[in-house]
Amino acid sequence: MVDLKERFQALDQVPAPNLERVIELRARHLASVPGALGLDPDAIGGRRFRVPPAHLLAAAAILILGLGLAVILHQARSTAPVRHAPTPTPTAQAPGTSEGGIFPAINMVSLTTGWAAVSGQPGQVLWTADAGKHWADVTPPKEALAHREVQPVFVDVTSAWLLSRPSRSVTPGASGRETVTTDSSGQADIWRTLDAGKTWQRVASLTLAPWFSAAKMAQELRFVDRQHGWLSVWPLSGPGGMILYATTDGGAHWSEISVPASYPGHSTADALPSDCLGGISFTSDRDGWVGAGCSRSDRFFATHDGGVSWKELPVPPRVATFTGSEWHFEGFVSRPRGGNLLFTVVGPANGVGVDHELYASADGGVSWMERPLPQGRYAPGMMGSLSIPPSFIGNCGWILIDGALYLTDDAGVSWQKVAARLTGWENPAEFQFVDASTGWAMAGAPGGKIALLKSSDGGRTWTQQWRSQ
């Protein structure tokens, strides 16, 4: 079996040019030409990046010569400030994570009470009990966040968990260059609060034993109530597939549970190789679903005993036509008034891009009806345009595509555009609706800030409720 992690180390042999001078000159050009910086990074691409860098270099050099500046790179870096172009508005930053920190998340567990995790270094956890008028900072201790990648799981009014694993580390080298390394120890901590963040406890410290010497990484944590949770672990290198662990005591103890279907050459623990595996969803302490596509065989399983046993179900009809393609799904959402909604992601037949599809089931996944998406099945755009899973409650659902928000009130049978953009905000990272009219979103705000937004009219308009400092 080819170890991809090892093979990719060959790239370290590729000589990298020193771009310092090019960057310096280009930055000066951008800062000195009004409008040059007006590109929206979300729209940056070849079509907008028209001017060859050599021309830019020449232009910048002429500009500098014309001004009679003797540019010495070191001096320029240490003394000359970067001037901002006068016209463009600073572009808001996507609330993503880098080099550790907490993953962005928002979960209003009722109309008045909820949680938000704001990414940063190391980030913040916020809690409100008055529908967002006030947010208490309930950030866990540094020990849980510093130099860690942290996935929050907000379950109810007072309960939340964190999956905290070591982040990449940067080590200064003798030559002045620093080395970025990834922790492969398989170590992960589970933190919990049961009092709305007043106190946090580390309830488990896990070391994920290597499987066939392959390093593992705790990938995703889920809880459906205060006791029942699941932790999926992925291989970082080498052979092996996803392993699923379950807890029934709030995260203090974890045990490996079976995943369905044995494939030739794989042990029980490795029954669904990660190469084939889709998302695993649990909608209660007993009910779970998993989809997989291996060896030209798309398969779909359900458990109704917390993962002890699995039953194979028919795959949704459209998926079955993609013979040989893998298909993956997440976001299985229970509907209070009967049935379920399932969000699927399917690789199209030509292997280019990702096909997003939506199915509804009224019988727990035994049979499926395909539902349309607002812009068709294929998500256009260079890197994909559907970046946030949809939010459903009852028959109402919202989905954000290419920055526009769409609403369905008939369980996905039809969609209408309710907002062309979250006006005034950029790069929404998370959004959630609590009822048919009340929604929450996390988005970038001008000046590199992050804002929590609220809508009281089904997503048509949004107002800021909180903003990072």
Place this chain on the structure above:
Amino acid sequence: MVQATIVESQAAVEALYRAQGDRIYRAVWAFSQDADLASDAVAEAFAQALARGSAIRSPAAWIWRTAFRIAGGMLQQRSRTVSLDRSGSYEMTDPTRELGWALQQLPRHQRAAVILFYYADHPVREVAAIMDSSVIAVRVNLSRGRKRLRQILEASHG
């Protein structure tokens, strides 16, 4: 005060270039298999970050994302006009050449996902942020990409 903020953010971008500039370049090179394109994309991303200063909250995430978006756009544009000479402008070692050739057999989304995950060590959520895609879409691309890449690399060894 404003001046101090600008200098601070400038210093952060410089530190980032020293720490990760080579890594970003190599990742973009692996994605594009074109040394000039990779240089242009990475330089443009860092230059934009410098010029935007404190308007960028997380320079590392922003630069990774921007460099890949620029490179992707340039590849898309070039594919309409000329066929790329993907041999690179330096003498590659066998493992590098083999990996580069294998990566080129993957569709663009899958290629970006496996490079960002296996070489750049970004977790899936960060890969999704860089590719402006969903976590589940990245999983699909990663899953399909690594499977195909393994098949290609194994086949090349007979």
